[in-house]
Amino acid sequence: MGNKQAPASDLAEKNHISEEEVATLLAAFKVEGNKKAKPVKLKQFKKTLAEVHRTHGNENFNPEIAEILFAIFDVDKNGKVDVGEFLHGVSVFGSLASDDHSKEEKARMIFAVIDRDGSGKISRGEFRRYLSKTVSIAKDLYFAKSRAEGIPMGMRLGIKVAIKIGEGRFTDEVTEQAFKADTDGDGEISLDEWLAAVNAGNNEAIEAFLDPGETIKMGVEKLDEGIKDAGITKDSPAGNLFSCA
Secondary structure: OOOOOOOHHHHHHHHOOOHHHHHHHHHHHOOOOOOOOOOEOHHHHHHHHHHHHHHHOOHHHOHHHHHHHHHHHOOOOOOOEOHHHHHHHHHHHOOOOOOOOHHHHHHHHHHHHHOOOOOOEEOHHHHHHHHHHHHHHHHHHHHHHHHHOOOOHHHHHHHHHHHHHHHHHHHHHHHHHHHHHOOOOOOOEEHHHHHHHHHHOOOHHHHHOOOHHHHHHHHHHHHHHHHHHOOOOOOOOHHHHHOOO
């Protein structure tokens, strides 16, 4: 992409959003000293994402998931997100676009990230690697929340062990569900199979990836509910058991 920025009207038409929305997003991209809207690396991208999250309140722009979104937005895989990639990514994942292309475009962009070797198909290993990253972020957010709530260190360590035990089973179950999309039975999911599953709306594992911020937020809530359903709180006698873990 050249140094000269396209007119707002062209950017709006290309990304199926209003010129006013373009202006708002460009202001966010130029935050923290990036006045010339130069391509950004992950650290700056996180600051930009925080500004979009502040103005739009969409969990898909939570800066805590910046690493995942950076990989999705960086379409040319050069280690930077330029203003064009940024506008496109935000318009798609923020559901800002004014037509019906957003859902399929989300699916295509996420497929490209999971398909690490660019083979045009997602292997089980590639899928599990991406899934593990989302689970890891959810766990980090959960434990940050538990620290803020004053849950004792010993108890947190015990909870961490319990979550680790269940994590493998969860990954297996989600992977098996996702790979129901492998209709030709070759052990991998092609782009056509991935898009067919998205359009059919009958594969919850794949559907969940279309809104990474909301999915991770729900993951944190489920962790919280699971721990509370087990009767474990910072004030409960059960908490004492974890201090021995």
